[in-house]
Amino acid sequence: MSTETILILGGSFAGLNAAHYALKHTLAQLPKKDGVSYNVTLVNPSKDFFWRIAAPRACVSKELMPASKIFFPIEPAFASYPKGSFTFVQGSATHVEPAGRSVSVTLASGEQTSIPYAALIIATGISTPSSLFTQTTSRAGLTEEYDAFQKSLAAAKTVVIGGGGPVAVETAGEIAEFLNGKPGFMAPAVPKNPKAKVTLVCADKKMLPILREAISQQAEVFLKRLGAEVLYNTKVVTSKDGADGKTEVVLSTGKNLEADIYIDATGGRPNTGFLPKEWLDNRNKVACDPKTLRVTAAGPHVYVLGDAGSYTRGGVMDMVDAVPVAMTNLKTDLTAHFSNSQPGADRHYTANLSEQQICPVGTSKGVGAFGGYKVPSTMVWAIKGRDYLVGQLGAATVNGDQWKKESKWKPQPVVASAKAGLSSA
Ligand SMILES: Cc1cc2nc3c(=O)[nH]c(=O)nc-3n(C[C@H](O)[C@H](O)[C@H](O)COP(=O)(O)OP(=O)(O)OC[C@H]3O[C@@H](n4cnc5c(N)ncnc54)[C@H](O)[C@@H]3O)c2cc1C
Known part of the structure; x- marks a missing residue:
């Protein structure tokens, strides 16, 4: 056999x-x-x-x-x-x-x-580039990584995140909310006494490249409420870990930042x-x-x-x-x-190149669009922000539930002109 x-x-x-x-x-x-x-x-x-x-x-x-x-x-x-x-x-x-x-x-x-x-x-x-977003060899390895990161995060006063895509925005939102607290209904546009300064360094003139500018600006409003600021048109050139445990984040503008934690979320x-x-x-x-x-x-x-x-x-x-x-x-x-x-x-x-992306910003807000239509913040929370879709799709993905039925497809008939082209080749 x-x-x-x-x-x-x-x-x-x-x-x-x-x-x-x-x-x-x-x-x-x-x-x-x-x-x-x-x-x-x-x-x-x-x-x-x-x-x-x-x-x-x-x-x-x-x-x-x-x-x-x-x-x-x-x-x-x-x-x-x-x-x-x-x-x-x-x-x-x-x-x-x-x-x-x-x-x-x-x-x-x-x-x-x-x-x-x-x-x-x-x-x-x-x-x-950041080991926080990739499982390299095992569940235990990534869990240990998270334990160590969470210890240092608890004491962090300055966090810099490089990147302007959804992973960078989501991470900035989660970290800023975790460190500075969830703003109440009447909270100011920027927290008065944030525990930590969170900075997102975005190489482009806007964040979230797949989404239109107005939606990306809404994400910035939500980030600001959590105590995170965005630097636009700025690239992280390199980062250098110092002996004092801090990281120098070298920026293309020359205005370098010193961070307790630097996260490279550049893709x-x-x-x-x-x-x-x-x-x-x-x-x-x-x-x-x-x-x-x-x-x-x-x-x-x-x-x-x-x-x-x-x-x-x-x-x-x-x-x-x-x-x-x-x-x-x-x-x-x-x-x-x-x-x-x-x-x-x-x-x-x-x-499918339509405007399609859902991006939570903290545990209760978010921005996004689906099939070219803007998705309101409450819907972003309901779809993804509550648990990042894991309850709905985690087990279903590993179990292959999506493919209970074969995906339907009809072969296109070969048209006469194409046949002619083939036969003359
Ligand atoms: C933090 C984060 C959040 C995201 N959120 C979203 C989201 O909300 N919505 C969305 O649509 N997409 C999201 N994405 C993108 C999404 O995760 C990717 O599109 C998806 O993971 C791609 O799946 P994949 O199977 O192609 O590759 P991966 O998920 O990268 O998996 C590749 C697999 O191959 C294994 N592998 C690597 N090298 C080898 C090797 N040499 N031999 C054998 N195996 C190997 C890896 O260990 C891994 O298990 C996110 C990505 C990140 C990083």
Whole structure:
């Protein structure tokens, strides 16, 4: 008996969704062949899925967002699939051998192994410069990180956060509220005697690039009420830790800041260093066909999903649109491969570039827009600010509840002119 493996690298939003989709809708539809079985193998450094979305609150307070809420064991979420159809490997991919179609993995035990693939899905996402927003190896490691951070935060008088995106704004809001308290109904626009000064350093002329200016200005009003100020058109050039425990934050304006705590929230870096350089674009994202999500330079049956991919501006909503596309094309490709037939039509991904982002600012306010419509602050709280969506979507994500049904899709008929073009080529 031989096994043909759909190998998925990365066990977060993209990898988990792809694995459930493949187990529910792909394996059973692949051609039946004597002596051949199909398997989904998921490789991830940690045994637990981390609800990263809640990190801005979880890093600040375990009372507000305990570890028990933000980590979900991966293996039990796959226990219901037929025996042999799913394998979880705790480890990190270190090298891909395109000619041999295999991936080298360093296991959590330190041992090396090599996993052959019939199809490969790269879902290794991004790491953040601040360790507060990324689970590198384990739940225990990140929990310890949070314990240490929370100790230093309690005594902090000056906190500087670099970045103007939603992670920076959410983190500034959580920290400012935690240190300076929640403003009452009649509170002034700026607290009179804040315990701590929180400064957000934004490289652009406005925060929250996806949202319109008026919404971003509303976020600043909410931040000010919590005792956080925003510096615009200012870049963090570097930060230097001093012997006194303070950090000097060097700014492009020359007006440097001294901080008890500095948090770099300037965006993620793709976890793609283990891949062949020819597979990457100039931002080190995995270069793919933006419609089919195939990694063209990688040869057949290689796809990318989630934040590591060149096709996306990032985010979970966008990834959910992409999963059925990559998985349909994978099924089409493998079906043709294993049955020696012509592949069917491709499914195409279209990026949703509408004004869409929900950004809590502290535990009771927030800003956002959905599908181009402004979302009022109370709605932002109701949708996301209460618990950063973990109650509604945390367990559902690790369990793959979204994919109980296969995502519907009708292949477009090949039009006559396209056929003519093909035949004359
Ligand atoms: C603090 C924060 C808050 C956010 N809030 C929101 C939000 O509210 N809404 C929203 O839509 N998006 C949000 N995002 C973005 C969202 O988290 C990402 O879009 C999402 O995490 C992308 O999922 P992913 O699976 O592609 O990658 P990731 O979540 O980055 O996961 C990649 C996985 O691959 C693993 N991995 C890395 N290297 C290897 C390797 N070599 N081998 C095997 N595995 C590897 C990692 O350990 C990880 O488990 C937020 C991001 C951050 C940082």
